[in-house]
Amino acid sequence: MSAGVDVLARRPLGRTGFSVTALGVGTAELGDMGVYAPVPEEQALAAARRAFAGPLDLVDTSNGYGSSERRLGAVLREIGGVPPGVLLATKVDPVDGGPFDGPRVRESVRESLGRLGVDHLPLLHLHDPERIGFEAATAPGGPVDVMRELVAEGVVGHLGVAGGDVELLRRFVGTGAFEVVLNHNRWTLLDRSAGPLLDDCAAAGVAFLNGAPFGGGILAKGPAAVPRYCYAPASRAVLAAAAAIEAACARHGVPLAAAALQDSLREPRITSTVVGSARPERLDQTLALAATPVPGELWTELAGLVPDEEHWLR
Secondary structure, X not given: OEOOOOOXXXXXXXXXXXXEEOEEEEOHHHHOOOOOOOOOHHHHXXXXXXXXXXXXXXXXXXXXXXOHHHHHHHHHHHHOOOOOOOEEEEEEOOOXXXXXXXXXXXXXXXXXXXXXXXXXXXXXEEEOHHHOOHHHHHOOOOHHHHHHHHHHOOOEEEEEEEEOOHHHHHHHHHOOOOOEEEEEOOOOOOOOOOHHHHHHHHHHOOEEEEEOOOOOOHHHHOOOOOOEEOOEEOOHHHHHHHHHHHHHHHHOOOOXXXXXXXXXXXXXXXXXXXXXXXXXXXXXXXXXXXXXXXXXXXXXXXXXXXXXXXXXXX
8 A cells, every 4th residue: 555645755856956746736727828728816815825835846836827916926925925945837828819020038037037036937938839830949949949048148047848738848848948948737547648758858867847637627526527628628538538637536535636637647757647626725735636545456446547649538
């Protein structure tokens, strides 16, 4: 019987020189973007205060996460800045319908600095580059060039790339420009498609951050409550696999969410697993899931329940 995962054990963040806890805090849900249920202002601020209070030391946000940066910045001003040892990461984004080019990257960073109330970003991600493609992102004077300029200017410390498209992210890793990759929904109990990307990152010394280990909720609440995966209706094969996974966990007396979270935490190629938190108590609940004992027999059973790639209909 495994005693759970020590999420406070710090792991090197690739070649950056930073180390982070095995569990990080995502703040997309604080943004009132429409994808998630609206979060009242005071609840959002309370969640932000809890995130910065520790013990987790990676807090992830984005220019495109609606009011997330503004709310985090309000709390940072309240507590006197980013707490020592906490790594605050954000991402560059276009304005809806606008260009995603070099000048926009510079403007996105300016906006983020203002909202967060900081003068330096230790980790900056190129966000969802599938919106423009590899060639446009890496063109002379384009987003990647400007991000490198911001590092040279001392405004940014290290560069990452965040998105869902595994093959596209592999191309960005191959450029050597990025020290961190944040991928979502592609390494879960239902989807192992990030495997080649994990291998690339490990070989290149690039940190891998795993977002959305619950697949948008289906692996936290079960397929009956959340019949969706990665923001879209799940195929019948995926729903059936999720139901089988849920049943296996029940037979072993393990909460589905605990197995889903620890599946990511126990993967040695993953530096940190980023879990969203829209309520202050959610962080403590997540820590409890990470500490839940899981029998080895369950891991063996779950490994045989991942759907074949051909069954993925997104």
